[in-house]
Amino acid sequence: MDKIFPDILVSWPYHIDYPLWRQQIHDNRSLFAKVIIVFTNMNVPRDYRGWVREAMKDDNVSFVESDPVESEEDWRDIAVNTGLRKSKADWVWFTEQDFFWKEGFWEKVEKEMGSFEVVSVCIEGRMHPCCIFAKRAVIEKTRKDFSVTTDRLDHFGKFQEDVDVLSSPRFWLPDDLYCHLGGLSQNIFLMKDPRAPLYYPAEFKKYCEDCLKVTVPMHRDFERMFRDYAGV
Numbered sequence: 001m002d003k004i005f006p007d008i009l010v011s012w013p014y015h016i017d018y019p020l021w022r023q024q025i026h027d028n029r030s031l032f033a034k035v036i037i038v039f040t041n042m043n044v045p046r047d048y049r050g051w052v053r054e055a056m057k058d059d060n061v062s063f064v065e066s067d068p069v070e071s072e073e074d075w076r077d078i079a080v081n082t083g084l085r086k087s088k089a090d091w092v093w094f095t096e097q098d099f100f101w102k103e104g105f106w107e108k109v110e111k112e113m114g115s116f117e118v119v120s121v122c123i124e125g126r127m128h129p130c131c132i133f134a135k136r137a138v139i140e141k142t143r144k145d146f147s148v149t150t151d152r153l154d155h156f157g158k159f160q161e162d163v164d165v166l167s168s169p170r171f172w173l174p175d176d177l178y179c180h181l182g183g184l185s186q187n188i189f190l191m192k193d194p195r196a197p198l199y200y201p202a203e204f205k206k207y208c209e210d211c212l213k214v215t216v217p218m219h220r221d222f223e224r225m226f227r228d229y230a231g232v
Contacts, residue, residue, distance in 0.1 A: 022059075
């Protein structure tokens with residue numbers, strides 16, 4: 001089988017940076033076709049877009065502004081569809097900045113891509129958007145609706161329904177091949193308040209410590225917050 005180079009598609013809030021994820025991409029840029037970052041406005045009064053663009057200037061990243069979101073629309077659905085219009089590869093990797101792969105991950109992904117049309121993680125029965133590899137041919141047959149259904153489905157739930165209806169061959173990745181830090185974006189947003197309850201505080205402290213070891217540029221605001229939380 002010829003080597004597959006998927007496009008990465010990830011949503012990126014204006015007000016947050018993810019240095020550890022940027023390091024992961026910087027160190028492994030040759031694995032991917034396009035890296036598509038879709039900036040999303042979450043109505044928080046901080047904007048690091050310009051800084052992120054500069055920090056990743058050597059990583060050949062396609063930065064895209066999400067289409068405007070109307071009141072009845074879902075921000076994630078709009079962002080994903082905005083990014084998909086920029087993607088041309090035969091496979092798309094939908095992922096999040098709280099997803100980190102381990103040794104053996106890529107060998108397994110590439111092997112299963114030869115037999116399946118969707119390769120993803122499974123969290124509580126859900127095809128979780130932290131890591132979904134999907135063939136473009138499959139994506140184009142779905143509704144391309146990545147929105148939440150209130151009280152029933154989370155983001156990418158309708159996409160999973162469509163994949164099931166299509167009977168597309170699907171493979172669940174073993175959970176020992178990756179690390180997914182749930183609640184990371186919310187933790188980064190909240191950590192400036194010492195009274196705020198954070199998700200999995202011990203794991204998040206380790207994340208802060210690891211961020212302080214990166215060699216890619218890091219904004220002083222986040223370096224200060226990571227140092228304060230890690231206690232270093």
